[in-house]
Amino acid sequence: MKLLYRAALTALVFATLSACQHTDNNPTSNVTEVSNPDSAVAQQLASKALESNLAYELVESLTVEVGPRLAGTEKDLLAVQWAMDKLNALGFDKVYKEAVQVPVWHRGIAQATITAPFEQPLVITALGGSIATPEGGIHAPIVRFDSLDALKQASREQVAGKIVFIDHKTHRHKSGKGYVITVGGRSRGAISAAEKGAVAIVIRSIGTDSDRMAHTGMMRYKEGIAKIPAAAMSNPDADLINAMLKRDTNITMSLTLSSENQGFATSYNVIAEVTGSSKPDEVVLIGAHLDSWDEGTGAIDDGAGVAIVTAAAKLIQDLPQKPARTIRVVLYAAEEVGLVGGKTYAKDHADELEKHYIAAESDFGAGKIYQLDLRVNPAVFEQVQQLHTSVSTLGVALGNNQASGGPDVSMLPRLGVPVASLRQDGSDYFDYHHTPNDTLDKIVPESLAQNVAVYAHFAYIMAQSNINLRPIAKKQ
Incomplete structure (x- = not known):
C-alpha cells in the first residue's frame, strides 16, 4: 500500500507541476495570490515530508559520526566534511563552502x-x-x-x-x-x-x-x-x-x-543550492548552524536544524520542475561563539543581499512549529500571509510581522532582507540547551518531520511568490 501511495503522490506532483504557469516574470510586482498549483505542490511536499525519515537519519548521523563540534576544533572540521559529503550525496545542484575565521577556546x-x-x-x-x-x-x-x-x-x-x-x-x-x-x-x-x-x-x-x-x-x-x-x-x-x-x-x-582562549582558526559555512528555474539569481535562504558546544552531542542545538532545512530542500530538489527562485541551504559556522558564520555570510554576500528574497533559520530544537511570523513590507503582509494559509493543515497558525528570522540571519533585516520565523515549541528546549544532556534521544521523529514539512511548504511558496516583500517593516 505504501508503495502505491507514494507512486500516486509522485504522479500527482508531476501533474500539478505541469499545470503551473508563471505568467508574471517581474519580481517587483504585487500579485496578491499564489496560484492553486503552487499551493498544491507545497502541500504535497509537506505530505512527503511527514512520511520521510531523512531528517532523523541526518541528525542521527551527525550526532553519532561527529558528535560535539566546538568551533575551531578538529571535530568542527570533521562536521564540515560530513556536511559536504552529505549534501553532495543528496544530489543538490551546487555544494560549496566559504571560509570563516573563528575563535578557538579550550574548556x-x-x-x-x-x-x-x-x-x-x-x-x-x-x-x-x-x-x-x-x-x-x-x-x-x-x-x-x-x-x-x-x-x-x-x-x-x-x-x-x-x-x-x-x-x-x-x-x-x-x-x-x-x-x-x-x-x-x-x-x-x-x-x-x-x-x-x-x-x-x-x-x-x-x-x-x-x-x-x-x-x-x-x-x-x-x-x-x-x-x-x-x-x-x-x-x-x-x-x-x-x-x-x-x-x-x-x-x-x-x-x-x-579554560583558555587559543587564538583563531579557519572553519566554513557550508552551502547547498537548488537552482531556480526562472529566477536563479534570487535566493530563498533556509539555514541552521553546524557547530555545537562540546559537552553534549549537539542534537537539538543545532543538529535538528541542520537536518530540518537539509531535508526540506532535498524534497524541493527532487521535484520534476524546480521552483522559480533558488533555494539556498546555509549551514553556518561558529554560531555558538558569537554568530560568527552569520556575520561573515552577511559581509561576504553584501553585494547580493538585494537578491535575497527572504531568509529563515531553524535553531530552537525539534519541537513542532506552531506559528509562522514574517518581517516583510507592511503593505503586503496580509497578502503574504494568504500565500501560506494551507500551512494550517500542519498545525501552524499565521502570526505577526515582527520576525527576527533566527540568530544567524538576525543581522539581515537591518540590511533590508525580509525574514520569517517558523516558531517551534520550546517548552523543554532549555532543559537540555548547552548541557551534556543535548543528545539524540531528546528528538521526537514525528515532531522533526513536521518541521521539515513546514519548512518545505514555506520555502517552496516563497520561491514561487511574485509579491515584492520590500521595504521591510522596521523593528518595533
Whole structure:
C-alpha cells in the first residue's frame, strides 16, 4: 500500500507541476495570490515530508559520526566534511563552502566547592570564552544577586574581592522568552562584576531543568575592564547555596578553571543550492548552524536544524520542475561563539543581499512549529500571509510581522532582507540547551518531520511568490 501511495503522490506532483504557469516574470510586482498549483505542490511536499525519515537519519548521523563540534576544533572540521559529503550525496545542484575565521577556546577543567560553613562540592561548567583562574584557584566569599540589574545597582564595597553569584531563575515558556530575560547575566555578568572589583563570577545556569547539570554558553569581556573567570552552576546547586544562605550569610567558595582562549582558526559555512528555474539569481535562504558546544552531542542545538532545512530542500530538489527562485541551504559556522558564520555570510554576500528574497533559520530544537511570523513590507503582509494559509493543515497558525528570522540571519533585516520565523515549541528546549544532556534521544521523529514539512511548504511558496516583500517593516 505504501508503495502505491507514494507512486500516486509522485504522479500527482508531476501533474500539478505541469499545470503551473508563471505568467508574471517581474519580481517587483504585487500579485496578491499564489496560484492553486503552487499551493498544491507545497502541500504535497509537506505530505512527503511527514512520511520521510531523512531528517532523523541526518541528525542521527551527525550526532553519532561527529558528535560535539566546538568551533575551531578538529571535530568542527570533521562536521564540515560530513556536511559536504552529505549534501553532495543528496544530489543538490551546487555544494560549496566559504571560509570563516573563528575563535578557538579550550574548556579545560572546571571545579568548585563550598568550603565554609558547610563543605559541599558543586557541579559547574566554564562559560564559553572564560579565562582560567590563577594557578591554585580562587578562594573567596560569595555575594549573591537576584539578577544582573541588581548587580549593576550594587556598590563596589559589596562586591570587591568576592565571587559574584547571580541567582536569576529561567522560567519555562513555549516561546523560550524566559531565556531572553536571564541570559544577560551569562553574557554580560563578568563585565559588571569586574567593574566592581569581583574576582570571579558564577551564575545559576540559564536553564529550566532541575537536573544536576550546568549549562554553558558564551560570555563576553569588554576592552579596558579586567577579565575575570566565569562559570555556571547547576540549578540544584544554586538552590543548595540559597539553603545555606538561610543558615549563614558568610559562604566561601573555591573555584578552579583551566579554560583558555587559543587564538583563531579557519572553519566554513557550508552551502547547498537548488537552482531556480526562472529566477536563479534570487535566493530563498533556509539555514541552521553546524557547530555545537562540546559537552553534549549537539542534537537539538543545532543538529535538528541542520537536518530540518537539509531535508526540506532535498524534497524541493527532487521535484520534476524546480521552483522559480533558488533555494539556498546555509549551514553556518561558529554560531555558538558569537554568530560568527552569520556575520561573515552577511559581509561576504553584501553585494547580493538585494537578491535575497527572504531568509529563515531553524535553531530552537525539534519541537513542532506552531506559528509562522514574517518581517516583510507592511503593505503586503496580509497578502503574504494568504500565500501560506494551507500551512494550517500542519498545525501552524499565521502570526505577526515582527520576525527576527533566527540568530544567524538576525543581522539581515537591518540590511533590508525580509525574514520569517517558523516558531517551534520550546517548552523543554532549555532543559537540555548547552548541557551534556543535548543528545539524540531528546528528538521526537514525528515532531522533526513536521518541521521539515513546514519548512518545505514555506520555502517552496516563497520561491514561487511574485509579491515584492520590500521595504521591510522596521523593528518595533
